[in-house]
Amino acid sequence: MSSEKPRIGVFVCKCGTNIAKVVDVPAVAEYAKTLPNVAYAGWQLFTCSEEGQNIIKDHIAKHKLNRVIVASCSPKLHEPTFRRTIAEAGLNPFFFEMVNIREQVSWCHMKQKDEYAHATQKAKDLVRAAVYRAALLEPIGSTTQKVPPVCLVIGAGIAGIQAATMLADNGFDVHLVERSPALGGKAAQLGLVFMTDSCGVCVPPRYGEMARKCLSKRVILHDPKIQVHTQTEVTQFEGYIGNFQATLKTHPRGVDVDTCTLCGKCVEACPVEVPNELDYGLGTRKAIYLPFPQAVPRAPVIDFDTCTRCGKCVDVCPVKAVHLDEKPKETEITVGTVIVATGFDVFKPEGMYGWGEYPNVLTQFALARMMDPLGPLEGQLQRPSDKQLPKRIGMIQCVGSRDPETNPHCSRICCQVAMKHAWFIKEHWPDTEIHVFYKDIRLQGKDYERYYLECQKLGVHFHRAEVTDVKQGANKSLTLAVEHHSGRKETVPVDLLVLSAAVVPSEGAQELAHTLNMEVDLTGFFREYHLKLAPVDTTSDGIYLAGACSSPRDIAESSFMAAAAASHAAIPMSKGEVQVDLAKSIVDESLCIGCANCFVVCPYSAIKMEGGVAKVIEVACKGCGICAVECPAEAIQLRHFRDKQILAQISGMLANVEVPEK
């Protein structure tokens, strides 16, 4: 703790009229002058402006200030700004305290017009609390943490692949972990995709290459910088930026990828046939199977849940690549940074519009599989019930989206997906009649409007209407009860009904958030650190987000985001180190009685017991302060939020409340 006498400067901000309209700002500044240890107090129009910051620096020099308080907006916004300002003036950045008189005084009380005097009083109370606290602040330094040039990318959809290849091109090593047996995520299963109307597994050209490539040309598998782990999940995870330790559990594939020649004899020989989960009941697969024709890695995989271990595949394999006794494998890796790219799932519209009950009700995803030339039906459009070409198709938008009962969010891509499918069907089967039932059409991407115009030109019928009921007739055709937004009601018969089902967080997202200590938002998608200013960062340093795991996104957006995440992850890895401030817990070893209470409660394993006393691992400590409350000896304290600092703030806040002297 610094021993020099505190000389506090208080800078009260008008924020134009944002604060000044409600709070008597000059009166607060005048009042601050009367408080203990205050060497200067004044007000400004915009403290965060360049000019405002220079004024702070000038006053630090002029009045020899050693503590600075700014009473303005939320510290969530400008605390880092002002810490930098005072550091530029030569003060330790932790000699700074911020008072929030905008969000928490002027703005929230703006409508309480008769109580503006009270609001000014409240601002004074908060400033006084800060002055008491500021007197007890201490300078806090930082330490250096090495960051090795290795990144763990979780999820190998388009986003994970893009991020992994960018990092590899930049010279970093990558562990690419994918839960399923094949790379590519959803995009690899969609057939043709907007905006390019090309195959979804095209990957962009690598550095120095001229042409884009197909994922199945093994670009990734042959990159010495990228280690691909399919059928793998992260089961344990701990550590901090520069030193994350992950345990990867790899389930057995049963087929050796390197020796397999993909002759397909094993698949032919397998007697077990089950529905293919990828194809939503449209097709079947064997217990040993290639997930989809262009799947990478290029080798079949055994589904050990349905495999009967008859051994027929082992017998027919000419290169002895099949191993029924392969065991799960655990690998431990240490990485400097992590990119999470676990994508999304399609909402299962259970109990809605006859889905799961009537065979001719599908999701857009199943329709995409059906129309994929490499899909289970080789691109044929047909009704599942009788394999006939449907003459009338209905599409219902916003199924499980923008609906308080299921998911409140807009899934952002479904309008575009419906347009793509409607256009494609009209082009290939022009006699088909298509009816789209929508709440609003929202086409947000570059040039998306073109799809809408094409659909209108080709005679797709758009109805702003609710479908209130779906009934199945004798031939498994469907009758939709439709209520137009204009109030008109009618019934519309269709042969096939396609639901534009919502984009929801991928299965296991909650658990993964827990494992990695990330936050999820109310929709269940991973939360960005700051939606506007740090959209690929998370609240955990060194962990970044890419693709549809944080919000519904199309391929183009997932791809930008992956590039952004890769470049963010590259920053600490290229520097090779990060500075970590030491506003962390600290143990006074002379007071510690070795009870290990702190060790037990720390959620980050940031405390170790050594020689009978607790020691804090500073880079691992996140500064929550849970430990400090448990310590019976007052031996462990959280710097910057020490007991005495918090108590002083309380005393200051309530100093104008009269309590009989003890």
Next chain:
Amino acid sequence: MNPSKASSTPKRKRKSKPKAKAASTPDKLRIVSFCCHYCSYGAADLAGSSKMPYPLNVEIIRVPCSGRVDPLHVLHALENGADGVMVTGCLKDQCHFVTGNLHAEKRMMKLQKWLETIGLGGRLEFQLMSAGMAKRWVETTKSFYDRIKELGPNPLRKGGK
């Protein structure tokens, strides 16, 4: 809770500060709210940026996590005349610090019971909310203020009952 800790708190500087006293408004109820940086502080900020009014009597102390709030801090506020104290944190399973809110909940539940036995029952409120739940922040502060109004000023306060 550690009584020896409570007595080691810094001396109140009331005596040295007659001016602060002059500006006092003893007629107003005072509520100290501890808000965690990641969630409830964000909810209060959002209430502000959405111009959603709530009682002016609520004044916030920012802590990194609700798990940083020591029962001692709550007692110190009551001892200094706060009429009510709120401790607010992130939603269950959404604590930025994993388990901080659970520790806070346990500690505050215990303290609430203890406060009843010394005649300060009902003056401590514990609530969880996400940073997006400005509405919950407003509702919580309003209903707690109403309760404190009913209870009247802190008996430890001059003029309290």
